[in-house]
Amino acid sequence: MHDAHNKHSSEKPITRREMSRRQFLSYTLGGTGAFMAAGITIPMIRFAVDPMLQPSGEGTFVKVVEESKITNEPKSFKFQIHQVDGWYESDIELEAWIMKDDKGDIYALSPVCKHLGCTVNWNADPRYPNQFFCPCHEAHYTKDGKNMAVAPAPLDEYKVKLENGFVYLGKVQPNQHVTK
Incomplete structure (x- = not known):
């Protein structure tokens, strides 16, 4: 029995880490901000890159x-x-x-x-x-x-x-x- 008691005492109890309200708000606002920034940035990148993706008209005579x-x-x-x-x-x-x-x-x-x-x-x-x-x-x-x-x-x-x-x-x- 002594071995069983030592075995359990060497293991630490499992603790669940909970997210605080502050962390939750930080993650939520950060994710929303990143989503909105991507929504603004992607059209600007497309506007800059789109002319390069158009066919060049190589066969035009x-x-x-x-x-x-x-x-x-x-x-x-x-x-x-x-x-x-x-x-x-x-x-x-x-x-x-x-x-x-x-x-x-x-x-x-x-x-x-x-x-x-x-x-x-x-x-x-x-x-x-x-x-x-x-x-x-x-x-x-x-x-x-x-x-x-x-x-x-x-x-x-x-x-x-x-x-x-x-x-x-x-x-x-x-x-x-x-x-x-």
Whole structure:
């Protein structure tokens, strides 16, 4: 019997910990406040992130010119695209030099110089006949956009689609016509 008495005396009595009114109110008010803060914060986060989740319109092409007007000689054509930048929507005017290559295929070059972003022109300097020339720092390019001096890379080109007798231009991409 002595062992049984020692066994029970070494164990402590089980005490239930009860929550005080102050703790209950703290937990309740803290939970309610967190729920309300989440209700306010989640729409703000969605507002900030939503434009990034929208489709980018990668496959969008813009009708620019009749196919019959394109020759081997580069010609400048201006066109407008609808641009969505976050929550701001606008129509911006772009330009492209459109021509045919030696095989008769139509391609379009961006007029933005790869040196510092000035605008190039065709046959603009008599020192560089039949070349694109940038007046800012005298960069010049061949007809297919290959960089000859100053600029570190060839002119970019637009994706081209021919449909129903018209030339459509898409996104700008690295030059595909320059032979390395």
